[in-house]
Amino acid sequence: MLEELTVGFPILSCILFLPVLGAMVLWMLEDEDMVRTSALAITLVELALAVYVLLRFVPESAAMQFTERVRWIPALGISYHLGVDGISVLFVGLTAFLSVLVVIYSWDTIRHQVKLYLMCLLALETTTMGVFVSLDLILFFVFWELMLIPSYFLIKLWGGGAERHYAALKFVLYTLLGSVFMLVGIALLNINFHQWASLHRADQTYSFDLLELLAAPIPFDQQILIFWLMFMGFAFKAPVFPFHTWLPDALLEGPIGMAVVLAGVKLGTFGFMRFSLPLLPDASKSETVVTVVVILGLCAILYGAWMALVQQDFRRLLAYSSISHLGFVVVGLFALNFQGLQGSLLTMINLGFSTAGLFFIAGFLYSRQQTTQLASFGGMAKQVPLLATFFLIIGLASIGLPGTNGFVGEFLILLGAFKAKWWFGAVAVLGVIFGAAYFLWYYERAMLGPVGKAVKSTMSDLQLREIVIAVSLSVMIVWIGLYPSPFLRIMNGSVQALVDRLNHDTVAALESSTIEEGR
C-alpha cells in the first residue's frame, strides 16, 4: 500500500551520520574557537541538507521518500531502512534547525569542556535524526536508546542545578523502563509477522521493517497488548501524564541546550503517530484505548496548565506547560480524524519553535540573572526591551494567539476533538484558557510593572547571537502562523493515508483483501 520513492544519492544517511562524524572531527581539534566554528559549520551543513530534502520532498503524497535499504541482520529480519514521509520529514528539518540554534546559543554560555559538550550535542542530533528517519523498528530502537547516553552526560556534566545527578539518573531509568516494554511490543510485532509470513507466504522470514509489518494483519487482542507495551515506551518519553515526573527535573537541572532538544523535539508523540496508529489501527480506535488515552491527555492539559500557573521558576513553568501541550497533541492524535491528526502533527512542529524558543528565552534570562526564579525578575522590559519583545512573541505563539503558529495547530486539534466527541473538545478548550492565564500572568510579573529589587541595573539587552536565535524563531512562528499551507501540504498525503488506514472497517476486511491480492 505504501510506495517508496528512492533517489540515487543516500542523502538521509548523510543527514544521519554527518553530526556524529563531525563529532569525531571535533575530537581531534584542540583550539576552542576552532571547535565552536566547526560545530556550527557541521550543523549548518546539516540544516542545508535537511532543507534540500524538504524542498525536494513531493508534497501531498503518502509515499516514503528518499528511501535507502540495506539488509543488516537478515537472520532476525533487521534491515537498515531509512525514509521520510509527510509525518517525519518536518521533524528532520526541525531538528537540524534547532541544533544550529543550540550551537549558537552555547557559543559563550558553555565555559568548561566545550569540546565534549558539542560532541554530545552532535551525537544527540544524530540519534534524534535516527529516530525520525528509521523505518526499521530495531534501527529505530537503537537510536531511541542511544539517545540516552549523550543526554545523560549533557544533564550530568553541564547541568546547572544541584540535583542534576538525580535528574540525569531518573531520566535515563524512566526512559529505559518505558523502552524495554516497547522492545517487547516490537518483538511481538516481529513474531506476529513471522507467523503470518509462514502461513501466507510459506517462507520463514522475520521482519522488523515498518512497511512489511504494515502488510501483516494482527489479531485484535494482540494489537491491544502491543499497543499498551508500545504506549509505555512512548508515554514515558513524551512524557504523557502520569509518566511525566522526570521532565521537570531534567529540564530544570539540565543545560538549556539539552532542554531545547528535549522539550522541542516531541519524540514520544511522534512515536504514536509513526508506529502505534498505523501498525495497530484496531487497537488505536477501540473504545477503551481511546477513552483512556484521551482522558490521560485531558488530565495532562489541565494538570500541566494548573501546575504551570503556580510555578515560580520559569523553567519549571515551561516544563509543565510542555506537559499541558503534549496533552493537546495526544487528544488530537486520538481524535483519530484528519483535523486532529494534522493539528497534532503541526502542533508538535510548532512546539519545536515556541517551547524551544521559550527555553532559549529562559537561557537568556539565566545568563543575565544566574537564575530563572520569578523573585529575581520584575519590570525588566524597561532594561531589556528586545528580550521582552521576543519573550512576548514566542510566548504568545505558545499560547496560540491567532496569527502565530500555535493558533493553527491548536485550532485544528480542537476541531478534531469536537468532531470526535464534543466533551473532548470542551475540556481541551479549558486548557487554552489556562494556558493564556499562566503565561500572561508570569510575563506580567517578570517583565512589566516596577523594577524588581534583584534586577541588576547593568543588565544588557540581547546580543547579536541571541538576536539571531530570537529572530529566526520568530520568523518561523509568524510564517507558519500566517501561511501554513506549505507545511500542511507536506503532511497532508501521509495524514490522509493514516486516516484511511484507521477507517478500514475491521481487520477481517483487510485480511480478505490481502488474500484476494495474493490470488
Added chain:
Amino acid sequence: MTFNLAISFADLLLLLPEIFLTCWLCVVVIVDFACPRIPQERLAFLSVAGLLATLGCLAWFDLSHVSGALFGNMFVLDRMALFFKIFIVGATALVILTSVQYVDRFAFFRGEYYVLVVMSALGMMFMASANDLLSLFVSLEFSTLGFYVLVGYLREDLGSNEAGLKFFILGVFAAGLLAYGISLVYGETGKIVFSDMAPTATSGTIIGFLLIFAALGFKIGAVPFHSWIPDTYHGAPTPVTTFLSIAPKGAAFAILLRIFFVALATFKPVWVFLLVAVSILSMTYANIVAIAQRNMKRLLAYSGIAQIGNLLIGLAAGTKMGNDAILFYLLAYLFANIGAFAIVIAVGQAIGSEEIDDYSGLNRRSPFLAFAMLLFLLSLAGVPPLAGFIGKLYIFVAAMKEGLYTLITVGLINIVISMYYYLIVVKKMYINEPIDPSPVQISGTMKAVVYVGLAGTLVIGIYPQPVIDWVVGATVMFANFAGPSAVVTPPVPPFGG
C-alpha cells in the same frame, strides 16, 4: 555395550587440537625448567602461541566441517563442540595476555601458572566434546583441578586463601553431587551416553538429573548455587577471576545443551519450568545485590550471575533459536567481560585498588580506559548498537516465540536495574573528580586485550550477521529437535475469524 577401542589415525585427527595442546603444555613446562632465567613474558607468549596454533587448527576444522565421534561416543566433535572450543581457547589466550604483568605479584613465581591455565583450558575443551556421563565427570573435574590451585595463587593474601578454600570445598561438594547424580541416572537407565539414554520419569532419574543440574548450576554460578562466586571472584587473582568468569561458563553451557536437548529431550516441559525459575532467581537476586557493591570485582561477579540468568532465558526457550541466541550471547559476553576485567587489572596495577570509588575521574586519568569501560558496561547492560544488545534481543525474541512472557518481563525489568549500577560506575568515571589526577599508564599487552574486547563488542554489535551465521551453523544438530513443546503455540488463525 561394546566398546571399540581400536583407534585409527584418522580418528586421532579429531583429537588433534587437544593432543597438540597437551604436547605444547609439556614444551612450556620443559622450557620453564630447562631455562630458569627465561623472562616470564616469554613463557606467556609461548603459551599464547600454542593456543593460537590450536585456535588455527580448530578454525580449520570448523571451516572444513570435520566431525565425528570417538571411544564409543564418549567424545564427539561436532560444530557445536568446535564453537565452544574456539570460545574457550580464545578466552584463554586473552586471559594469559592479561596476566603478563600481574604474575609479578606471585611469590616464588614460576611458569606453572601458565601451565595451570592452559591445563584448565584443556579440560574445558574436553568438556565441550563430552557426550556421556563419564567423560562429563572426568573433564569437568580435570578443568576444575587447575582452578583450585589458581584461585589461591596469591599465597600471602588472606583473601585469596579464603577464596581458594571456599572454592575448593564447595567445588568438591558439587563434584560429589555430580557423581551421585550420575550413579543414580546410570543405575536407572543403564546407559551413560546421552543420546542412548531416553530416561523415563522414575524417582531415581529425576533426583539424578536434579543433582547433575545442581552441579552444573554451581559451575555456571546460577542462583541458588552461586554462593561461592562473590568471595571467590573477589579474592582470586584478577586474571584468574577473568578466566573463571568466562571460559567455564561456556564449557558448562556446552554440557547443559547436550544434557537438556539430547538426554532429556522428552522432559522438556519439566526442565523449562526449572530453568525459568533459576533464571528469574539469578537475574533478580544478582542485579539487586550488585547495586550495593563497592568493589569492582564483586560488581562484575554479580553482573556475571545476572548474565547467566539471561543466558538461561535462551535455554528455557528450548528451541534451536534459543540455542543460537545462547551461543551468540556468550560471544558478546566474552568480549565485554574480558574487556571490563582487563581494565580492572590495568587500573588495579596502576593505582593498586579495585574499589569503585577509586575509579573516580578515570576519564581525566585515562580517557581511553574510561571510554572502553563505558562501552563494555553498556554492552553488558544491553545498549544498542553494541554486541550485548543484539544478544539480548536474540534471546528475548527466541523466548517470546515460545510464549515465556513472565520470564521476559522479569528479564526486561532487570535490564533497567542493571543499568542503574552500571551507571554508578560510569558516573564515578566521568563525573567525579579524581583523587589523584596522575595519568594511568597501561602496558601494551593490556592495551591489546582491551582493543580485542572493543573490536569484538563493536563489530558483533554493528555487523552481527557473520557471527549469527556461525552460531546458527554450530547448533545445526538441534535443527530437528522436537521435544514436546512446553507451551503449545497454535498457528494463528486467519484474522477476524
